[in-house]
Amino acid sequence: MDEGIDYAEFSDGRDVNYWTLDRTLRREVRRVYTDDEFTWAESRLADFGGTVGHTIAANADDIDDHGPELEPYDRDGEVQNLVRYPERQYENERLAYGRGIVADAFEAPPGRDEPMGLAHNLAMQCLLSYADPGFDCPVAMTAGAALVLEKFGGDEHALFYEALTSREYGGLIEGAMFLTEKQGGSDVGANETRAEWDDGAGCWRLFGEKWFCSNIDAEGTLALARTADAPDGTAGLSMFLVPHADPDRSGQDGPLTKGQRLEDGPLSPESVNDQLYRRLKDKLGTISVPTGEVEFTGAKAFLVGEAENGFRQMAEMLNLERLSNAAASCGIIGRVLLESKIYAANREAFGETIDRYPLMRADLVDMAVTHEAATTYVFEAARLLSERERAERAGETADDAYRLMRLLIPIAKARTARMAVETASYGMEIHGGNGYVNDFVTNRLLRDAQVLPIWEGTENVLSLDVLRALEREEAHEPLRDAIEKRLDGVSHPALADTAETVEAEFRDLETALVTLAGEDAEYAQLSAKRLAHYVFDVFTAALLLENAQRELEAGNGRPALVAQRFVSTELEAREARGITSGDRFALEAYDPIVRYEPIDPDRVREITAE
Structure with a gap:
C-alpha cells in the first residue's frame, strides 16, 4: 500500500506529475479500464501526467497572458481569417496530440490491436485540465467530431476523419462544434443558418451567423443548418462539415492540416472558404481557446449523414462533450486541491502551518471528498460510454449502458461544473490575497472554471434533459x-x-x-x-x-x-x-x-x- 504524501515537500502544484499525485484518478482508471487497456496505458498516463505537470502547465500560465489574436483581413482588405497563436500553444498541441489524447480512442495505438475506450481520452483530458482547461476544449471537440464522422460519415469525410485522429502533428486537424446563434442560445431549434445546394459547384453552401464559436479556426467544424423546405425546430436541422479553407480552391484533396498551415502561413484570398471570422470574444477565462463570431457567406460544406437528422447526430457528440466538460471539472478540482494542500502545508500563521488548524483540516477534507465524488461519478459514466462504443464497433448493442449513461451524463456535467467553480473559489480563499492576483494559478483556475456550467448546456437545460432520459429511455x-x-x-x-x-x-x-x-x-x-x-x-x-x-x-x-x-x-x-x-x-x-x-x-x- 502506498505511503501518505507529504505536501510540504512541494513549493506549488507545478513541476510535478499529476498522474502520480492523483491517486483517486489512478484508482478510477484502474477500475474502469479493461485489464489489457490498463496494462498498456499505465506507463503512458504516467508519462503524460509528468509532461502536463512540467511543460504544459508552465506554457499554460504564459498563454493566459498572451492569448490568440485574430486578424480577419490582410493588408489589402481581403478576408484571411487568421488566428495567431503564441508559440507555446503549438508546443502544447504537439505534446498532447502526439501522445494520442484523441487518436488512441479511435485508431489502434502502437502496441495494441484495437483502439482504447473513450474513458482513456477522458482520463487524459482530466490530466490536461490540471494545466489548461481552455486547451482541453479543442481537444474535446476534436474527439467529438471524430466520433460523429466515425458514426455517420461517408467516403467524402474519410480524409477529415483520418486527420482528426492523426498522431502526427503535421497531418492533424482540430474539430469544433458551432451551435449557438444570437437569437437562439440554448434553443437550438431556433437556428436560422440555412444550407443551399449549389448546382454549379456540386456542393452545399451555408449562409447565416454563429454567435459563440470556440476553436473558431478549426480545420474540421461541424455546424447545424436548415435546408430549403425543412420543418421548423430541431427536426429540420441537418449537420454539415465546414472546412477552414475551401478544399477545391486551395488545390488539395483533403483538409488543410496543422503542419500545412504552420508552413504556408495565412490563407491566400482565393483559398478562403466563404466565411468571415468577425471578432474574438473578450472572455473572462479559457484564454487559450479562441472563441468568436462566424458569418457564413456561402461557405462550402459537406452534408454529414441524413438530411434533417443533424440534431440527433449532434447529440452523439454532446454526450462525449458533456463528459469532457465533467472531466475538465475533475481536473480543475484536482489541481485546486493539490495547490491548497501544498499551500496549507507550507504557509505558517501564528506559529503553525495552517494545515494544523481544525477549520482548515475540515475544509481540506471536504475538498478531497468533493474530488473523490466527482471523479468516481464521472468515470463510471465514462465506463458506460466506453462499453456502449465498444459494443457498437463490434456490431452489437449495449442498451442498458446507453440508457443509464443518457441519464448520468447530463447530471455529471451539471453537478461537477458547479463543484469546480465552488472549489476553485475556495482555493483562492485558502491562498488569501495571493489567490486573487494573476501571479498565482488559482486566479486562472476560477476564471476557467466559470465557463463550465455554461458550455454544453446550462444546469437548467441539463436538468430538463434528465427528464427526457427518464421519459424516453425509461x-x-x-x-x-x-x-x-x-x-x-x-x-x-x-x-x-x-x-x-x-x-x-x-x-x-x-x-x-x-x-x-x-x-x-x-x-x-x-x-x-x-x-x-x-x-x-x-x-x-x-x-x-x-x-x-x-x-x-x-x-x-x-x-x-x-x-x-x-x-x-x-x-x-x-x-x-x-x-x-x-x-x-x-x-x-x-x-x-x-x-x-x-x-x-x-x-x-x-x-x-x-
Whole structure:
C-alpha cells in the first residue's frame, strides 16, 4: 500500500506529475479500464501526467497572458481569417496530440490491436485540465467530431476523419462544434443558418451567423443548418462539415492540416472558404481557446449523414462533450486541491502551518471528498460510454449502458461544473490575497472554471434533459438496478450505518421518481434540478460504498472514510447542524483522506463510531 504524501515537500502544484499525485484518478482508471487497456496505458498516463505537470502547465500560465489574436483581413482588405497563436500553444498541441489524447480512442495505438475506450481520452483530458482547461476544449471537440464522422460519415469525410485522429502533428486537424446563434442560445431549434445546394459547384453552401464559436479556426467544424423546405425546430436541422479553407480552391484533396498551415502561413484570398471570422470574444477565462463570431457567406460544406437528422447526430457528440466538460471539472478540482494542500502545508500563521488548524483540516477534507465524488461519478459514466462504443464497433448493442449513461451524463456535467467553480473559489480563499492576483494559478483556475456550467448546456437545460432520459429511455430502470447491485454488495461492519442511510435515501429517490412520473409537465420541470442533484448524491454514495467495500477487503480503510463523509454531508439531516453531535471526524480522518495515509479498517470503525 502506498505511503501518505507529504505536501510540504512541494513549493506549488507545478513541476510535478499529476498522474502520480492523483491517486483517486489512478484508482478510477484502474477500475474502469479493461485489464489489457490498463496494462498498456499505465506507463503512458504516467508519462503524460509528468509532461502536463512540467511543460504544459508552465506554457499554460504564459498563454493566459498572451492569448490568440485574430486578424480577419490582410493588408489589402481581403478576408484571411487568421488566428495567431503564441508559440507555446503549438508546443502544447504537439505534446498532447502526439501522445494520442484523441487518436488512441479511435485508431489502434502502437502496441495494441484495437483502439482504447473513450474513458482513456477522458482520463487524459482530466490530466490536461490540471494545466489548461481552455486547451482541453479543442481537444474535446476534436474527439467529438471524430466520433460523429466515425458514426455517420461517408467516403467524402474519410480524409477529415483520418486527420482528426492523426498522431502526427503535421497531418492533424482540430474539430469544433458551432451551435449557438444570437437569437437562439440554448434553443437550438431556433437556428436560422440555412444550407443551399449549389448546382454549379456540386456542393452545399451555408449562409447565416454563429454567435459563440470556440476553436473558431478549426480545420474540421461541424455546424447545424436548415435546408430549403425543412420543418421548423430541431427536426429540420441537418449537420454539415465546414472546412477552414475551401478544399477545391486551395488545390488539395483533403483538409488543410496543422503542419500545412504552420508552413504556408495565412490563407491566400482565393483559398478562403466563404466565411468571415468577425471578432474574438473578450472572455473572462479559457484564454487559450479562441472563441468568436462566424458569418457564413456561402461557405462550402459537406452534408454529414441524413438530411434533417443533424440534431440527433449532434447529440452523439454532446454526450462525449458533456463528459469532457465533467472531466475538465475533475481536473480543475484536482489541481485546486493539490495547490491548497501544498499551500496549507507550507504557509505558517501564528506559529503553525495552517494545515494544523481544525477549520482548515475540515475544509481540506471536504475538498478531497468533493474530488473523490466527482471523479468516481464521472468515470463510471465514462465506463458506460466506453462499453456502449465498444459494443457498437463490434456490431452489437449495449442498451442498458446507453440508457443509464443518457441519464448520468447530463447530471455529471451539471453537478461537477458547479463543484469546480465552488472549489476553485475556495482555493483562492485558502491562498488569501495571493489567490486573487494573476501571479498565482488559482486566479486562472476560477476564471476557467466559470465557463463550465455554461458550455454544453446550462444546469437548467441539463436538468430538463434528465427528464427526457427518464421519459424516453425509461432510464430509471437501469439506475435502480445499478444502485441496488452496489448496495447489495456492501457487507463490512464499518459501512453498516452509512449503507443504511443510503438505502433509505435510495427508497426516497424511487418515491420521488414515481411522484414526478405522475405529475404534470410544469411541476416536473420545477423539480428537475432537485431531482438531478438527488440522483447524483444517491448514485455517487452507492459507488463510494462499493469502492469502500472492495478496498476494506484489501486492507485499505481510506475509501470508507470518504464514503462516510460524503453521505453525512450530502444525505444526512443533522440535528442542530451537527454542532451538538461532538463530531470530530475531520480531525480524526484528516491524514487518510487528505494525505492518503494508510489506515487500518479497524481504525475506520472506531472513527465512524465516535
